[in-house]
Structures are given as C-alpha cells and as structure tokens.
Amino acid sequence: MSTAAPPVLTGPAGVEVRGLSVRLGGRPVLTDVGLSAPSGGWLAIIGPNGAGKSTLLKAIAGLIGRTGEVRVAGTPVDRLRHRQRARLIAYAPQSPALPPDMTVYEYALLGRTPYIPYLGRESAPDKEVTESVLERLGLTGFASRPLGELSGGERQRVVLARALAQQAPVLLLDEPTTALDLGHQQQVLELIDRLRVTDRLTVVTTLHDLSLAGQYADSLVLLAGGRAVAAGPPGRVLTEPLLTRHFGAQIRVETGADGRPMVFLVRPEAQ
Numbered sequence: 001m002s003t004a005a006p007p008v009l010t011g012p013a014g015v016e017v018r019g020l021s022v023r024l025g026g027r028p029v030l031t032d033v034g035l036s037a038p039s040g041g042w043l044a045i046i047g048p049n050g051a052g053k054s055t056l057l058k059a060i061a062g063l064i065g066r067t068g069e070v071r072v073a074g075t076p077v078d079r080l081r082h083r084q085r086a087r088l089i090a091y092a093p094q095s096p097a098l099p100p101d102m103t104v105y106e107y108a109l110l111g112r113t114p115y116i117p118y119l120g121r122e123s124a125p126d127k128e129v130t131e132s133v134l135e136r137l138g139l140t141g142f143a144s145r146p147l148g149e150l151s152g153g154e155r156q157r158v159v160l161a162r163a164l165a166q167q168a169p170v171l172l173l174d175e176p177t178t179a180l181d182l183g184h185q186q187q188v189l190e191l192i193d194r195l196r197v198t199d200r201l202t203v204v205t206t207l208h209d210l211s212l213a214g215q216y217a218d219s220l221v222l223l224a225g226g227r228a229v230a231a232g233p234p235g236r237v238l239t240e241p242l243l244t245r246h247f248g249a250q251i252r253v254e255t256g257a258d259g260r261p262m263v264f265l266v267r268p269e270a271q
C-alpha cells in the first residue's frame with residue numbers, strides 16, 4: 001500500500017469546511033455547515049435519516065454544487081483539476097450502481113485512474129496496489145468474479161477497495177459498514193484505522209451505528225435538518241439529551257471499557 005505515487009500536496013491533508021450550503025430540488029438540504037478533520041484524524045458525521053450526511057460527503061468530494069469553502073491541506077479544492085483532486089480525495093459512495101459484467105479486479109483498478117496517463121495503460125505498481133488492497137479486504141478470491149454476482153456485503157467491500165486503491169490522503173466513506181456482517185464490519189473499520197495511522201489518512205465517514213462512531217472516530221459532527229447542531233469528541237456529542245432530541249429515540253449511553261461512549265436503544269416499556 002505504500003508504493004504511492006507522488007502526493008499532490010506536501011502539507012498534512014486535513015479537511016476544513018466553512019459555510020457549506022447545498023440546495024437540491026429547489027430547497028436547502030445543507031445550511032452553513034462547518035467542520036474540521038485534522039490530518040490523520042477520523043471524523044464521523046452522524047444524524048437522523050435525511051439530515052444531509054450523504055449530501056455533505058458528496059459536496060466535500062466535489063460531486064454536487066455547493067456554496068462555501070472546502071479546503072484540503074489548506075488549499076481550496078475548487079482550484080484543483082479533476083485528476084489532482086482525485087489524487088487527494090477518495091470517495092466511497094453508499095451503494096453505487098456497479099457495472100454487472102465488470103470484474104472485481106477491473107473495478108478496483110479504476111481507483112488507479114488518476115495515476116494512469118491519458119491513453120496509457122496501468123503500470124505494474126498500479127496492479128500491485130490493486131492486488132494488495134483486494135488482499136487486505138479479503139477479496140483476492142473474488143478478483144475475477146463479475147460485480148453482478150456479488151452479495152451486498154461483497155459489493156460494499158469492492159467499492160471500498162476502489163477507494164483505497166486511489167491512495168488518496170483523504171478518505172470519504174458513506175456508511176462503509178451497513179451491508180457488512182459483524183466480522184467484516186470489524187475487519188473493514190480496523191483496516192481503515194490502521195491505514196489512517198500508517199499512511200496518515202484523514203478519514204471522514206458517515207456512520208449510523210453510533211457506538212461504532214464513538215469507538216473509531218476522534219470527533220463527531222451531528223447533523224440535523226441540514227445543520228451541524230453539535231461537534232466535538234465522542235463524549236461530548238454522544239449524550240443522551242442530544243441523541244434523544246435529534247433522533248427521537250429512547251436511548252441509553254454508557255461508557256465502554258475503553259472510556260468511549262456506547263449507545264443502546266431502550267424499549268420504552270422497559271424503562
């Protein structure tokens with residue numbers, strides 16, 4: 001994984017978002033959102049359905065129009081050309097449409113596109129990186145399988161493989177574990193965390209599982225109604241009053257053995 005092509009920027013690739021707003025279908029979906037993910041940090045975006053979490057990731061990735069500023073390593077991303085941005089920011093959508101006849105290997109190799117010259121072919125290092133990522137995600141045995149024949153969890157890992165093959169210092173992951181069983185959730189989150197440490201990746205991810213968000217992220221942003229209503233370390237955001245108010249659920253927050261908060265749903269009649 002460390003046979004990386006030269007980075008676009010030399011500074012630490014922290015992500016700064018200021019005053020970000022998005023309108024979709026004629027109505028505001030995000031309003032004046034700010035966040036800060038320091039280089040090598042893990043920021044989780046949480047919030048109820050429809051809060052704007054996926055939209056926020058897409059806006060940071062430059063996939064939808066927005067107002068406001070997104071900076072990576074202090075550089076406004078709007079100043080970067082498409083390939084430069086793709087070397088800096090990798091985005092794994094929640095459930096993209098996958099070409100059913102393309103193989104797992106071919107799809108993961110698409111992550112190397114920003115490094116392959118126009119009209120050129122992939123190099124030996126491109127293939128090595130792709131193979132290494134597939135191996136680390138337990139997908140080597142799937143390399144020649146068509147995407148149309150994969151289970152939901154297998155597809156989700158292939159989408160992540162493509163993003164990791166991009167070897168960008170900023171990784172934007174939309175719900176990377178929703179289709180995964182417990183073992184694969186742990187495998188994927190641990191792998192991301194190891195890469196965060198070894199390759200100093202900056203990870204920004206949406207996560208519905210609040211206990212997982214609390215365990216892996218250094219900081220959280222709680223979105224509600226398109227606005228950031230709370231931000232900070234897990235212990236400050238994963239609180240019973242905030243979660244009850246914004247998720248409309250009866251929950252209990254306990255402190256786990258590692259000192260991080262764990263969030264449990266509580267049946268109303270069991271209280």
Ligand SMILES: Nc1ncnc2c1ncn2[C@@H]1O[C@H](COP(=O)(O)OP(=O)(O)OP(=O)(O)O)[C@@H](O)[C@H]1O
Nearest residue numbers: 024025026029047048049050051052053054055056
């Ligand atoms: N293309 C679009 N046109 C109009 N409205 C949209 C569009 N895409 C999303 N929205 C709306 O924007 C809001 C935020 O959607 P988004 O997918 O970002 O929410 P989310 O927090 O990721 O939700 P979930 O937890 O359900 O995945 C929703 O109300 C959604 O209906």
